[in-house]
Amino acid sequence: MAGNPVTLQDIADLLGLSRATVSRALKDHPDISDITKESVKKVAESLNYRPNLVASSLRHKKSKVIGLIVPQISYYFFPSVIHGIEKVVHKFGYNLLILQSNEEYEREKENLELLISNNVEGILASVARTTTNFNHFSRVIDYGVPIVFFDRVVKNLDADVVLLDDISGAYNSVKTLLEAGRRKIAICTGNLNLLISQNRLKGYKTALQEFGLPLHHEYIVSCEWPEEAEHETTELLNMTNPPDAIFAISDLTMSGVMKAIHRKGLKIPDDISVIGFCEDSFRTIYNPPLTAINPMGFEIGQKACEVLFERIGKNQFVRLDPRVIYLDGPLMEGGSV
């Protein structure tokens, strides 16, 4: 919002034309003569004219904006996702309105309202871990704005979903540890509210089961923040029968796990093995680089956004069945197993 809001009217007045003509001239409408177009463009340029997208959006009922709600931008995963989304959004000539829920249910609700009020044409969302009630999402869907969930998804809503095959990713991780001869494997999972945490835990259990190993409940810890992960890991390491391997389900938990291990002075992978879901840029920070499942942030963002644009492209009354799209997260060899 400027102090110098040059409008179509200003240009029109200067040239003795109508707003309509100026508008058309600027977008090369065939009805307008080349001479007029040229003079209009010249004046627009000299006046430093910028079209008011807000007005345009009001008229079109199209804002050309996609909304994104993430728990937080920190760490490696979500920035990667954002890159992927941005690429697609830009390709379609849209813009991205990014909001953070800070893991708070209330904030998430507010954010949704805000996106609706801003006439976004679609929403990409990864839910906060404190969210247990999903009415705010269904309201938006009923309102007619398509949502695609990614990573931290909600099922059983009329929305598409893009995520990693978490169960098999976790299964493969733990299997890798087992095949390396580890038998006392702990898991540092996240808030079990989240489907993603549940699924990664499920993969862990499946792998152990397959190897005929019992479940040690004291090896299963759940944490929300790196500090908590560090604390829990320290407890694990101080047990009389400590684990010889730790599976961390995210970069967030992993960073806490690693701190605890460092603090304890353990050597990786000699004293203890470590594996998890980590973006490349994160896992290669460590020495040796971690062996980890690539959580495919970039690809998830891209895919989620493409799916969203498919919805937006369609007539909303064509009821598509919600799709569930799984990506495979490849295991990246490091030296931590």
Add this chain to the structure above:
Amino acid sequence: MAGNPVTLQDIADLLGLSRATVSRALKDHPDISDITKESVKKVAESLNYRPNLVASSLRHKKSKVIGLIVPQISYYFFPSVIHGIEKVVHKFGYNLLILQSNEEYEREKENLELLISNNVEGILASVARTTTNFNHFSRVIDYGVPIVFFDRVVKNLDADVVLLDDISGAYNSVKTLLEAGRRKIAICTGNLNLLISQNRLKGYKTALQEFGLPLHHEYIVSCEWPEEAEHETTELLNMTNPPDAIFAISDLTMSGVMKAIHRKGLKIPDDISVIGFCEDSFRTIYNPPLTAINPMGFEIGQKACEVLFERIGKNQFVRLDPRVIYLDGPLMEGGSV
């Protein structure tokens, strides 16, 4: 933009009132009777009414949106900044439109246009390293939209600027290395287009000079990405007379430096000392945690945003002199020196 765009008119029709009355009722205008207010609110609720902020914004000529342009969201610094900004933006009841330039001048230009077209009331920006011409910024300022630069700032424009005291931060870093007995200190700086790189280099030079040490130009390397930093560092380490300390000016360069050191199998701080500008969450990933200047991302974001709101609050014709605000980045002791 929805398929179910409930408008004031819909509510008005249902109740046999006018749009005007409904609008006033919803915002508790004193002219409206309590009975009317109540019934309006009830209907609005049941219809799942959401005010169209786009329309409102057009009418008010206030979008309640702040624009943010950053080179990229990756790594640790900018996410911290965004957190700081968000906090303030939310406090003022505004929203944040985040755009990434991806370090490209052209994209940065586009992003600015976009923000203007979206009627943002102010802009926070950290410039791309490929930007050498700043006309796009001055055009925006002339247009009447206030800009506050942070971190990667532009001086001599009519805009406020919030940044670290880079020279003294760098000076202190290098001094720390010197006081630890290191004499062969290399610097891994960024693109020297950027004032921030120049200043951090200047601090480095000053410290050396103060200790009566000559400048070894082969110890000064400049790089844009972690990969480049890794490569350059490897070269440094392979010299016949390699440095015994490295000063990395950002988390981005630091991550490359560290990889090279790890690959070379050197021990920190025994074989080589390392220092830099790193957010806490980043520097404590390493073992030992890095000794580093805190780049104060959160605080910079907060401050920049507060300064911006001061500008927005003022009548734009009250010409304030541009302010330059320095924050001090404290040295965080780790174990890398």
Add this chain to the structure above:
DNA sequence: TTTTCAACTGCAATCGGTTTCGCAATCGGT
């Protein structure tokens, strides 16, 4: 009974860009 005033509510314009419809001028052809 008339005046006065407060309490409510509606009309219509506004924000800036877009678009439908239609009009006037010009052109080509006969």
Add this chain to the structure above:
DNA sequence: ACCGATTGCGAAACCGATTGCAGTTGAAAA
């Protein structure tokens, strides 16, 4: 010179929320 077609442009409505102004109603005061 006449007719239909084409070109170039403007008037006005529209998107949805807001607001200055004016109008209506009812009750209290004169």
